Amino acid sequence: MIIKVLTxxxxxxxxxLNVSIIKNAQEKGLLDIEYINIRDFTDSKHKKVDxxxxxxxxxxxxxPQPIFDCYESTIKTLHSSSKPRTIYCSPKxxxxxxEMAIEMAKEKELVFICGHYEGVDQRVIDELITDEISIGDFxxxxxxxxxxxxxxxxxxxxxxxxxxxxxxxxxxxxxxLLEYPHYTRPQNFRGLTVPSVLFSGNHKEIEKWRRKKxxxxxxxxxxxxxxKAELTEEDKKNINAFKNHC
Ligand SMILES: Cc1cccc(C(=O)NCC2(NC(=O)c3cccc4nocc34)CCCC2)c1
Numbered sequence: 342m343i344i345k346v347l348t349x350x351x352x353x354x355x356x357x358l359n360v361s362i363i364k365n366a367q368e369k370g371l372l373d374i375e376y377i378n379i380r381d382f383t384d385s386k387h388k389k390v391d392x393x394x395x396x397x398x399x400x401x402x403x404x405p406q407p408i409f410d411c412y413e414s415t416i417k418t419l420h421s422s423s424k425p426r427t428i429y430c431s432p433k434x435x436x437x438x439x440e441m442a443i444e445m446a447k448e449k450e451l452v453f454i455c456g457h458y459e460g461v462d463q464r465v466i467d468e469l470i471t472d473e474i475s476i477g478d479f480x481x482x483x484x485x486x487x488x489x490x491x492x493x494x495x496x497x498x499x500x501x502x503x504x505x506x507x508x509x510x511x512x513x514x515x516x517x518l519l520e521y522p523h524y525t526r527p528q529n530f531r532g533l534t535v536p537s538v539l540f541s542g543n544h545k546e547i548e549k550w551r552r553k554k555x556x557x558x559x560x561x562x563x564x565x566x567x568x569k570a571e572l573t574e575e576d577k578k579n580i581n582a583f584k585n586h587c
Contacts, residue, residue: 342448342499344374345415346488347408348455349390351376353485358492366502374492379403382411391458400459408454408465419450427452427471430487431460434475437491441474445491446498453492456484517570519563521554553579560584 346354354376357363366372383390384406391401412427419425426448435441445451454461454469466473476487497503524535538550556579559566567580 342372342446342495343419343450344372344492345419345450345452346374346376346455346492347379347411347415347453348376348485348488349379349403349457350455350483350485351378353483354489357489362502363493363496366496366499369501371499371501372496377411377415379407379411382414383407384410394459402459403457403461403465405462405464408461409469412452412454412469415452419452421450424471425450425452427454427469428488428491429454429456429461429466429470429473430476430484430491431456431466431473432475432478432480434473437474437476437487437494439494442491442494442498446495451495453488455488457482460484516555517566518555518559519566521551521558549575552576556580557583 348354354374358374363372363374367374380388380390383404389404390407391403394400394402416425426445428445428451430453454465474487474491476490481487524539528535528540536550538546541547552575556567556576559570560580560583570576572580
């Protein structure tokens with residue numbers, strides 16, 4: 342997959358997308374991420390990329406010219422004849438969730454445009470953007486971190502990016518429930534012990550315990566996920582038992 346990120350701050354991405362699994366994916370050639378600095382495309386002699394908002398008000402707005410020129414130059418380097426999927430992260434966007442990551446991971450090429458200050462001139466969104474996406478309801482200083490989050494969720498879905506072991510984790514998410522508690526060595530840490538079922542070697546019992554813990558945690562913290570999950574008869578019995586105990 343080829344990803345182009347149009348941003349004023351390419352350095353913002355050097356940390357999160359240059360380590361571990363995502364770095365590995367790029368080294369394996371499964372993913373090619375290029376950062377293009379929008380500032381390199383401004384035609385103002387003072388390198389201006391933002392300006393005061395028409396109609397007044399606080400803050401600055403990113404001007405359209407550098408973004409349009411940066412975008413047009415970028416898509417020339419892409420292979421798809423049609424206009425590529427172009428994502429703008431913003432508080433007004435559709436709330437991001439795993440299904441959207443799965444759908445985007447099927448694309449061969451993706452372009453991200455990062456807003457900063459108060460955002461981009463609306464004409465950028467109207468003319469260039471195919472998907473306006475939000476990662477949640479909170480205030481940020483810029484749209485770079487949301488782009489990094491979305492790239493992370495997509496990259497791990499590209500075949501070959503996750504090792505055998507990690508991709509197994511993938512399955513657990515699709516159960517639609519929150520994960521059971523994880524434990525590792527030592528068995529007794531400062532007197533804090535690990536549930537004994539995990540040493541029983543009885544994989545059926547261990548699976549039952551894990552499923553029960555997932556249901557319990559999900560019921561308490563994200564009951565909305567229970568509605569959507571595929572539940573067995575045993576799951577429903579366990580849920581009723583939890584509800585009766587509460
Ligand atoms: C609830 C709310 C209301 C009004 C403004 C803001 C706000 O944070 N405005 C600042 C910007 N925020 C985001 O881009 C941004 C923020 C949050 C989630 C996101 N998911 O994608 C992009 C996201 C917009 C231009 C530059 C940064 C937030």
